[in-house]
Amino acid sequence: MGFDNLVECKICGKLFMKTGRKNICPSCLNKEEELFMEVKNYLYDSPNASIKEVAEQTEIDEGLIMDWVREGRLERTGIIMTYPCEMCGKPIHTGKICKSCQNELGVVSDSLSGTKDEGKDETKRSMYISDKFKK
Template sequence: MGDLTNCSACGTLYIKNAVREVCNNCYKEEEMKFDTVYTFMRKRENRAATIETVVTHTGVSEELIHKWVRKKRLHSAQFPGLGYPCDKCGTIIREGKLCSTCIGSIRTDLAHVAKEEEYQAKLKANQKTYYTTDRNK
């Protein structure tokens, strides 16, 4: 059974399930907005429209359009002007969670950390322990 939680859109209590992130009323409203956007985008002259153009002509928020592209309800292959922001830097991307620049940056950082760990391991392996004996015994 679902958990009782507040709707992220309107704040009312509802039982959350795996399919919906908002209450029934907000879900119905989102679906009407989706139909508006999809109808606009299906027109041949609007298929290459950018998100800003879609927002201007439909009145639907940019965040909702990003959500639909991220969930692949609006496919970027069919609508090349659409995308959603990278989770790290905000650059508009078409798939995944991070842009190629951020992925490269993370890989570089990980390689640097691996080299540092390797260096520290070599230092530890090369450390010599010296023991002294007490000659006065």
């Protein structure tokens, strides 16, 4: 058994055994959850508040609130907050890019992989034919 899970907390710097996805020690994670509940409670009272307003009123870092919005944690509570798409700037409430930008990226990806797929088809056919010869 090694120390592969031994990491440094990105908040306080203490070493701990990582069991989840975040690089935050249990103590800092509990503090972060308390902050999350504070934001969640504020949003129940002021559901139309902007991220900036929430950060100012709760004195919680705007970046941390943005992380929770991107993760969809605040949306699951029935509160939908918006922030700009990283590509076009349209308001979105989950992820990093809007659906139309995702579609554009999909078209570009399909066109790029179209040339690759042709090669894959040839490989599949030749593998299939060679398999036939082996039998």
